[in-house]
Amino acid sequence: xxxxxxxxxxxxxxxxxxxxxxxxxxxxxxxxxxxxxxxxxxxxxxxxxxxxxxxxxxxxxxxxxxxxxxxxxxxxxxxxxxxxxxxxxxxxxxxxxxxxxxxxxxxxxxxxxxxxxxxxxxxxxxxxxxxxxxxxxxxxxxxxxxxxxxxxxxxxxxxxxxxxxxxxxxxxxxxxxxxxxxxxxxxxxxxxxxxxxxxxxxxxxxxxxxxxxxxxxxxxxxxxxxxxxxxxxxxxxxxxxxxxxxxxxxxxxxxxxxxxxxxxxxxxxxxxxxxxxxxxxxxxxxxxxxxxxxxxxxxxxxxxxxxxxxxxx
Amino acid sequence: xxxxxxxxxxxxxxxxxxxxxxxxxxxxxxxxxxxxxxxxxxxxxxxxxxxxxxxxxxxxxxxxxxxxxxxxxxxxxxxxxxxxxxxxxxxxxxxxxxxxxxxxxxxxxxxxxxxxxxxxxxxxxxxxxxxxxxxxxxxxxxxxxxxxxxxxxxxxxxxxxxxxxxxxxxxxxxxxxxxxxxxxxxxxxxxxxxxxxxxxxxxxxxxxxxxxxxxxxxxxxxxxxxxxxxxxxxxxxxxxxxxxxxxxxxxxxxxxxxxxxxxxxxxxxxxxxxxxxxxxxxxxxxxxxxxxxxxxxxxxxxxxxxxxxxxxx
Numbered sequence: 001x002x003x004x005x006x007x008x009x010x011x012x013x014x015x016x017x018x019x020x021x022x023x024x025x026x027x028x029x030x031x032x033x034x035x036x037x038x039x040x041x042x043x044x045x046x047x048x049x050x051x052x053x054x055x056x057x058x059x060x061x062x063x064x065x066x067x068x069x070x071x072x073x074x075x076x077x078x079x080x081x082x083x084x085x086x087x088x089x090x091x092x093x094x095x096x097x098x099x100x101x102x103x104x105x106x107x108x109x110x111x112x113x114x115x116x117x118x119x120x121x122x123x124x125x126x127x128x129x130x131x132x133x134x135x136x137x138x139x140x141x142x143x144x145x146x147x148x149x150x151x152x153x154x155x156x157x158x159x160x161x162x163x164x165x166x167x168x169x170x171x172x173x174x175x176x177x178x179x180x181x182x183x184x185x186x187x188x189x190x191x192x193x194x195x196x197x198x199x200x201x202x203x204x205x206x207x208x209x210x211x212x213x214x215x216x217x218x219x220x221x222x223x224x225x226x227x228x229x230x231x232x233x234x235x236x237x238x239x240x241x242x243x244x245x246x247x248x249x250x251x252x253x254x255x256x257x258x259x260x261x262x263x264x265x266x267x268x269x270x271x272x273x274x275x276x277x278x279x280x281x282x283x284x285x286x287x288x289x290x291x292x293x294x295x296x297x298x299x300x301x302x303x304x305x306x307x308x309x310x311x312x313x
Numbered sequence: 314x315x316x317x318x319x320x321x322x323x324x325x326x327x328x329x330x331x332x333x334x335x336x337x338x339x340x341x342x343x344x345x346x347x348x349x350x351x352x353x354x355x356x357x358x359x360x361x362x363x364x365x366x367x368x369x370x371x372x373x374x375x376x377x378x379x380x381x382x383x384x385x386x387x388x389x390x391x392x393x394x395x396x397x398x399x400x401x402x403x404x405x406x407x408x409x410x411x412x413x414x415x416x417x418x419x420x421x422x423x424x425x426x427x428x429x430x431x432x433x434x435x436x437x438x439x440x441x442x443x444x445x446x447x448x449x450x451x452x453x454x455x456x457x458x459x460x461x462x463x464x465x466x467x468x469x470x471x472x473x474x475x476x477x478x479x480x481x482x483x484x485x486x487x488x489x490x491x492x493x494x495x496x497x498x499x500x501x502x503x504x505x506x507x508x509x510x511x512x513x514x515x516x517x518x519x520x521x522x523x524x525x526x527x528x529x530x531x532x533x534x535x536x537x538x539x540x541x542x543x544x545x546x547x548x549x550x551x552x553x554x555x556x557x558x559x560x561x562x563x564x565x566x567x568x569x570x571x572x573x574x575x576x577x578x579x580x581x582x583x584x585x586x587x588x589x590x591x592x593x594x595x596x597x598x599x600x601x602x603x604x605x606x607x608x609x610x611x612x613x614x615x616x617x618x619x620x621x622x623x624x625x626x
Binding site: 027028029030031032054055056057058060061062064065068094095096097098099100101102103104105106107108109110150151153154250253254255256276277278279280281282283301303304306307309310313 | 340341342343344345367368369370371373374375377378381407408409410411412413414415416417418419420421422423463464466467563566567568569589590591592593594595596614616617619620622623626
């Protein structure tokens with residue numbers, strides 16, 4: 001084990017154009033999948049890489065935020081950093097000048113995510129093992145020290161968190177087979193917003209053929225009838241045993257979300273994703289009651305652990 | 314009235330160093346007051362200026378976000394823009410690539426605020442009158458068209474908003490004297506965190522002498538006893554008739570906020586500002602009940618109208 005110190009931080013604005021129509025949804029119509037990449041170079045030549053996704057324009061802003069936020073990491077030994085990463089994360093996020101630009105949300109939070117990924121990557125590389133293996137070998141106390149639980153004290157003290165982790169240790173062996181079998185995935189690429197019906201049907205048939213049983217469809221069309229028609233078509237393609245998810249990408253106002261979710265329930269989705277603005281806590285709570293037993297999927301744009309705390313409450 | 318079209322957008326990263334200790338609070342210890350300035354140049358040579366405050370580092374990021382977000386304004390006539398500014402604001406904020414970086418929060422939201430200010434400034438200049446006068450001369454329907462009320466439909470329809478505006482028109486003449494007398498201000502510069510007791514006493518005495526009757530003190534010290542001592546001192550300086558406000562700048566966890574607010578209530582503050590993380594909706598609701606009748610001031614970091622809707626609920 002080499003305790004490599006971080007000698008420099010750099011970034012890369014990596015962009016990947018998509019084929020026509022791919023990646024489109026009700027609000028994101030011209031996406032170019034882009035990563036704001038953090039590169040942490042260790043003094044032994046190792047390089048930790050972290051990424052965060054954006055949709056093109058503005059990816060450079062996240063890279064610049066990374067360069068500002070990650071400066072305090074230079075000169076720190078990676079083992080020292082990761083032995084108390086919860087405190088380190090909090091300190092980075094609470095930079096006295098940059099905190100104002102969030103706090104803990106938007107571009108700054110995306111940048112912190114990329115930096116965090118790079119720290120974990122460099123740590124695993126310096127230990128010479130895959131990250132999942134490194135994480136599995138940590139004690140509950142070591143896991144706890146990776147986490148910033150500040151502002152959660154009212155619902156989750158450090159002691160509660162430790163107990164939770166310790167309580168899961170005895171059943172670990174029962175969960176290990178997942179390493180052999182993996183988690184089932186779903187196909188999100190059959191149902192982009194700009195695809196016509198024929199393309200959706202073709203792609204679904206191909207995905208079914210290659211073994212997929214779960215599919216996501218973008219909803220939130222200008223023409224609401226189109227959403228219903230596409231949902232019916234996809235349900236017909238995958239049969240009663242297939243699993244469907246619908247994703248509105250925040251498009252609907254709350255009244256429209258209630259109405260559309262009720263109509264879409266006819267097609268037995270497992271969940272409806274991002275039905276309205278991600279900041280509307282009370283709206284989500286109300287909607288969840290209205291459309292039970294269909295679940296709401298959220299989180300892609302819930303900005304931080306404090307908002308998650310409120311959502312759980 | 315000249316219907317000037319916007320011929321270019323530029324920005325300025327304006328920074329103003331502060332004297333030692335000024336601007337310090339419990340989380341912002343090295344502020345340089347900075348403005349991300351939007352400059353909209355009209356084709357007749359007029360210039361609209363908009364600003365938004367940051368604390369130094371990262372001000373450049375807001376300028377760059379302005380340059381990306383404001384591009385669609387170029388070539389638009391200012392009267393056309395302002396005749397439907399609600400729709401324009403929504404369109405700018407929902408840029409298909411840049412929306413991902415918020416949505417509607419953090420750097421992107423700061424940038425939109427600066428752009429909005431510049432649009433209003435250019436509008437008033439092109440009409441050749443102060444903005445306040447321009448706004449007072451608008452009809453309720455024209456005011457409504459300045460606002461983006463999307464995602465508020467469940468609590469405030471356009472019709473409700475219009476009724477609210479119309480209902481205030483008859484009593485307008487009773488509110489006009491404020492134009493002569495102005496609003497009373499408070500002095501926030503007596504109680505910065507890094508100031509020692511002597512400096513706080515001196516500045517307060519001077520402010521009292523020049524007619525101020527209301528004062529803000531920064532709280533959230535590492536040493537909680539220091540907050541109590543400073544609060545007692547300031548109450549003594551301003552007497553029973555003076556008005557005090559305390560500002561913790563988001564420093565406290567919820568349990569600490571409850572305890573500290575209870576202790577600080579002894580000094581009869583009008584409000585306690587930003588006691589905990591600004592995203593903690595339920596935390597604020599709980600705290601407000603715990604410390605009645607003292608009020609909580611919030612909003613400086615509540616990111617957008619959707620979160621405000623939840624806070625009001």
